[in-house]
Amino acid sequence: MQLRVPEKLAMTLCLLVTSLTAPPHLSLALVTLMLIARRAIPGLRPMDNPTARRFRTVLGFLLGGAIIMTFLNGVLIREGPILFQWAGISLYDGGIEFGVRTGSRLLLMTSALLILFGSTPLSGITTFLHQIGVPIQIVMTIHLTVHFVASMPSRIERIYSAQEARGAPLRAHSLSRMFSLMSILSPLILSSIVESIERGKALELRGYSSAPRRADDTVPFSSPYSILTICFLLLSIAALLLPWLLG
Amino acid sequence: MAPRITIDNLAYRYFAAGNPVFVGLSLEIPPGTCCAVLGPTGAGKTTLLEILSGIAGSQCKTSVAEGIIQIGENQYEPIPKATLFPGVGLLLQDPDVQISGIRDTVAAEVEFTLEQLSISATDRQRRVRDILADLGLSPLSQRHPLGVSGGERQRIALASVLVASPSLLLLDEPANALDSRSQHLLKGILRSRKETTTIILTDYSIDFALGLADMFVVLAAGRLVFQGTSTDFFKALVSMQDLLPIEYWKLLQSRLPKTRVRIPL
Numbered sequence: 187m188q189l190r191v192p193e194k195l196a197m198t199l200c201l202l203v204t205s206l207t208a209p210p211h212l213s214l215a216l217v218t219l220m221l222i223a224r225r226a227i228p229g230l231r232p233m234d235n236p237t238a239r240r241f242r243t244v245l246g247f248l249l250g251g252a253i254i255m256t257f258l259n260g261v262l263i264r265e266g267p268i269l270f271q272w273a274g275i276s277l278y279d280g281g282i283e284f285g286v287r288t289g290s291r292l293l294l295m296t297s298a299l300l301i302l303f304g305s306t307p308l309s310g311i312t313t314f315l316h317q318i319g320v321p322i323q324i325v326m327t328i329h330l331t332v333h334f335v336a337s338m339p340s341r342i343e344r345i346y347s348a349q350e351a352r353g354a355p356l357r358a359h360s361l362s363r364m365f366s367l368m369s370i371l372s373p374l375i376l377s378s379i380v381e382s383i384e385r386g387k388a389l390e391l392r393g394y395s396s397a398p399r400r401a402d403d404t405v406p407f408s409s410p411y412s413i414l415t416i417c418f419l420l421l422s423i424a425a426l427l428l429p430w431l432l433g
Numbered sequence: 434m435a436p437r438i439t440i441d442n443l444a445y446r447y448f449a450a451g452n453p454v455f456v457g458l459s460l461e462i463p464p465g466t467c468c469a470v471l472g473p474t475g476a477g478k479t480t481l482l483e484i485l486s487g488i489a490g491s492q493c494k495t496s497v498a499e500g501i502i503q504i505g506e507n508q509y510e511p512i513p514k515a516t517l518f519p520g521v522g523l524l525l526q527d528p529d530v531q532i533s534g535i536r537d538t539v540a541a542e543v544e545f546t547l548e549q550l551s552i553s554a555t556d557r558q559r560r561v562r563d564i565l566a567d568l569g570l571s572p573l574s575q576r577h578p579l580g581v582s583g584g585e586r587q588r589i590a591l592a593s594v595l596v597a598s599p600s601l602l603l604l605d606e607p608a609n610a611l612d613s614r615s616q617h618l619l620k621g622i623l624r625s626r627k628e629t630t631t632i633i634l635t636d637y638s639i640d641f642a643l644g645l646a647d648m649f650v651v652l653a654a655g656r657l658v659f660q661g662t663s664t665d666f667f668k669a670l671v672s673m674q675d676l677l678p679i680e681y682w683k684l685l686q687s688r689l690p691k692t693r694v695r696i697p698l
Contacts, residue, residue: 309535333534384530387488391525392533392593393518393549 189229189414191314194302196418201298204425205291210283213290220297224305232304240339241304248296256285308332326389330382341378345370435465435631436505436600438485443500445484445512447493454480455655458500462648467623467632469642472652473681478635479526481652482603485633486523487513504601519550522599524591526606531590532578539581540565540574543592550597564596568622584615591619595626602626604634608641620645639688653677 189197201220205213224230232238257277260269265280302311308329315325346366443458454477462468470478483489485504489496490512498511504521525531536542540561547557565571568588573581578589587610594602602623608616623632623645636642642649649666651659651673658676659669667689674682 307537309537312535329533329535381530383492384525384527385533387492388525388531389533390491390516391486391488391518391523392546392597393516394533 189227190412191306191310193412193414193418194229194306195311195314196415196422198298198302200418200422200425202295203422205294205298207425207429208294210286210290213294217290217293217297220294220301224301230301230305233307237304241300244300245293245297248293252285252289252293256282256289259285259288303332303336308336322394326386326394329389330386333385334378334382337378337381338374341374342367342370345374434505434600435627435629437464437503438462438601438631438633439501439503441501441503443484443498443502443511445480445489445496445498445500448495449497453655458652458655458657460650460657460660462631462633464631465627465629466648467627467634467646468648468650469639469646470633470635470650470652471637471639471642471685472635472658473678474637475654476652477655478652479605482523482605482633482635484512485517485601486521486603487516487518488523490514491516517601518599519546519597520599521601521603522594522597523603524594524605524607526609528583528586528590528610529579531593532586534579537577538575539570539578539589539592542578542589543596546593546597560596560598564592567625568592568595569618583610584612587611587615588619591622595622598629600630602630602632604632606635606637608636616641639685643688643690651677653681 201216204216208216224232232241260277260282261275263281263284264276264278266283267279268276269279269282270277311332312325312329315328316322349366438460439462440458440460443455444453445455446453458481470481472478480489484498485502490498491514500511502509502512504517532542533545536545543564544557544561547560552560562571565574568591570585570588570592573585573589578586581589587607591604591607604623607619611619620641623634626632634642634646643663646663649659649661649663650657651666653676658673659666661669670682670685670689673685677685
């Protein structure tokens with residue numbers, strides 16, 4: 187099945203809404219389903235190997251973070267019966283439940299967004315949004331934000347390499363890596379912001395901000411209202427309304 | 434048709450309480466001229482181009498400007514408040530920033546500029562084909578715009594500006610990332626445009642502007658130090674010693690064509 191941008195956007199919207207309203211076991215089931223779909227459906231596969239690697243790394247870190255967060259919640263939020271006790275440390279049911287709910291929500295949101303941006307070129311998303319009449323300022327903001335986030339790892343790598351070439355042992359061990367990251371954080375963010383401003387300036391100089399919607403399209407474009415898109419949109423509404431209707 | 438550019442008594446500052454970038458700057462650039470704006474770092478070269486393109490007025494809402502700018506028949510008082518696309522094209526210093534990344538091929542990236550205008554798809558594609566051929570980019574037309582060499586990226590950025598056929602072309606240090614072969618190619622492209630386009634380019638050293646510019650303007654700390662033809666510039670350089678930072682003056686002096694007599698440093 188070859189998913190197009192509208193279907194993928196509708197699916198991501200549906201998953202984001204569901205992550206906010208669904209119970210943890212459904213969220214975790216959906217995460218598993220998404221991971222299977224990412225392998226099975228060509229339209230959801232990563233665009234290239236580095237993207238696939240980044241997806242695995244981010245999801246791995248997130249999973250680890252979610253487990254630690256659940257454990258800490260179980261210890262710190264002392265609600266409900268004690269599930270487990272060892273060496274004076276007690277895990278409470280209420281805390282664990284809260285941790286699992288938050289963790290599963292975070293996992294579903296992140297995997298949905300990672301799959302969308304990993305399998306769809308940014309140009310495809312911005313072109314589609316422009317074509318359906320989303321205001322150009324919003325499209326430009328999305329473009330600049332995604333570009334900003336996506337360029338961060340390569341920017342960090344460049345700074346590390348440049349400093350290491352001068353003999354600074356930035357990546358000697360995990361601790362030095364962590365401390366050095368702290369020290370480059372502010373120049374890194376500042377330079378990224380400056381580049382975003384310049385990029386916005388360049389787009390404006392090419393008439394982007396004042397652009398009317400294109401009269402004709404060279405990019406193949408078919409109606410965004412396919413059955414699948416409508417199904418996903420209806421599911422999003424249902425996910426939003428059901429918890430409210432069921433009290 | 435190439436426009437005449439007139440700047441009359443321009444004063445500009447980024448903030449009301451800030452230091453002025455320009456004070457009483459007046460310039461006149463005849464139609465179809467290639468004008469090189471020289472000056473040390475912080476002289477106001479880039480700001481001048483940004484004012485003429487309209488991006489300074491559009492992006493910096495806190496800026497304060499006085500004076501009059503005239504581009505062809507259009508008079509702006511004090512400065513344009515929106516970008517003057519497609520009549521004025523500005524090539525920024527960094528080609529990586531100029532390439533939008535919104536499109537996946539060089540041809541589509543260049544065509545992106547025309548998508549902002551009401552031009553039919555057939556016309557757009559014809560103009561893109563022509564400009565890519567002019568700039569020697571046809572073999573790269575299906576490559577990713579960011580997956581090419583620095584010199585090629587510079588030419589793609591230039592193509593994305595030229596494709597809109599601006600009558601005033603502004604180039605901010607265009608030779609920065611270019612090797613000598615690419616510089617030579619770029620000079621040829623600019624020379625071929627002189628009949629229909631007024632060109633203003635900035636250059637830190639004089640290397641790129643030599644043999645290309647008909648007119649030289651020298652700025653220092655926002656003030657006009659010199660404006661005139663290339664012949665006058667070479668003669669006047671000696672007298673600019675006190676008006677420019679000494680290191681910069683020495684740099685210009687060292688770049689003079691070898692046939693001219695240099696003043697011993």
